[in-house]
Amino acid sequence: MSNPITLKKLANLSNFSISTVSKALADSPEISSKTKEKVKKLAKLYNYTPNLLAKNLKERKTRTIGVIIPNILAHFFAKVLVGIEKEAVKHGYNIITCISDESYEKEVKSIQMLASGSVDGFIISVSKGTYLNKNYEHLTAAIAKNLPVLLFDRITDKVTCDKVVINDFESSYNATKKMIDSGCKNVIFVSPINNTSVGVERVRGYHKALEDCQMPTISAEILIIEDYKKFSNSFNTYIENNKIDGVLAADELSAIYTMNLVIGKGLKVPEDVSIIGFTDGILSENSNPPLTTIDQHGIELGEVATKKMIERLQKEDYTKDYETITVNTTLIKRGSSAINL
Template identity: 70%
Template sequence: MSKQMMTLKKLSGLSNFSISTVSKALADNPEISVKTRNKIKGLAKLYNYSPNLTAKNLKERKTRTIGVIIPNILAHFFAKVLAGIEKEATEQGYHIITCISDESYEKEVKSIEMLANGSVDGFIISISKETFVKENYQHLQSVINKGLPVLMFDRVTNRIDCDKVVINDFESSYNATKKLMRSGCKNIVFVSPIHNTSVGLERVRGYKEAIEEELIYKGKQETLIIEDYKRFSKDFLEFIKHNKVDGVMAADELSGIYTMNLIIGAGFKVPEDIAVIGFTDGILAENSNPPLTTVDQHGTNLGSIAIKKIVNRLNNATETKEYKTTVVETTLIERGSTIFS
């Protein structure tokens, strides 16, 4: 008998047990005795039997697949989150289908529509910049209304009720800004390419809070915010001279390194003249010159948590409708772009 053609029905005939008993034995159902389970498993191994997962999934009305939509695969943070999602999904017995919105609302909508037609059991998504600008989240609400769970991570919106996994963006930015102040920085600029996202808004809010506290208590500091950091380069030298900038708080890794390069190109020293802190502990931050001090967002762990939460939601869909936001604590990694005592 061909091993490749082995089916549950044929295995039933070989073992002299019903199809139901064979199925339960292979699933380690305690209704079946250990002796019978071992006998059936031995035959299954001998004849190279493997269950028809497609048929099983159709019966259970599950694909055991999660759709993952991220704005940018080149950003180290999203790559780390994706790695955490992939690893944990495999351990949970799930597959993932990854789509990249490329910061486009249209691509995000098309990805949702394509996967929501029976391809996945739920979605993990970080919202694109364009979606935030349009403030249109109907595509997400639609799939939730169909019974497909949605989990948002990193970039989220309060206009959709669902599970969320985020970092403490406000607190992280606030603490990093305070750290620059304690190191002697008196004029700190905030640089951001993500000002129109939930993440960017929370990070600039943390920066502002730290600056405004200093202004109230000591009569120093003013908020200096650069939203389009690439335009910053045109009049950079004049800007930092006029504002006597001695510290930079960057909303992500690339803007931190870009700004640091502009500083050095303008003849200033990092960190002696101007100290720099960014977000995301990526390969670029670790290998820049000098290495960039960063807020580590623990992306791999965040991805792992996201999968656990959505799988738990899928397995307990009828038990609770209460949605929760999980906050992942960050860590400041001190490197050569700052001098802390």
């Protein structure tokens, strides 16, 4: 079996220096198009494969990004992961994914483990436990070690870094207002993620929409889900004693769960109660009736976050010009609501 061709051999064959060949293969703007074309043709002819391990050791880079998410079962986070991996592979990066399971302790341990030389930076959505604990030292410590941190979806102002979010406040405001405009007079908000930044923003948008409608008969009601079995009992009791004609849910599962409880009490959706939830997943499309949803564009968000992280990693100074990028949502009308788009 012949010996694999090296960068040095490729340089000899092309009559260019090793540095020129290396830059040509990397599409460096310093190299002319004609030289790049010649080098790449030779590389393809001789099946040249760059020694990424040697390159990474030389640059002291792993070309790996650590990703920490709160919940792998949530369709939104699964979509974000697809987007992260897609963009990472495009740029020659790998990802290592950890699941915090909404635990502050697990989030801290994951960062400590990966920060020991396994990754070049982190893409993280903050867990409920961390938000409640209000201790972000594990994130600032990673940044202090020259490991860039990018927060997505669930963020905090306590950490100065790049962030990628959706327009949570505006999305919640618009969905609530559309239900009111369609004739709803008693819209409630249901949330299993009250102890997160996105949960807070969605409640704020809901409150603002009710405030702006200037109808004295409409009052805000927030129902918090901590345990779905207990919520079932409390929600049934609530609708037995209170009239509702609209529900805005902070995520997909809570929206469909609430819709089933509403139907179970003999109410019709959307004739009696309009229901809208965040996240457009498989459950939303296949519920009965299909759920009107706020599509958070998880794949796009993952791609944007990863692109931003790689841009950050390629800078000599990790600590300048931090940016917060907002990905706009799309309201998708299905059978669970009587709204007009």
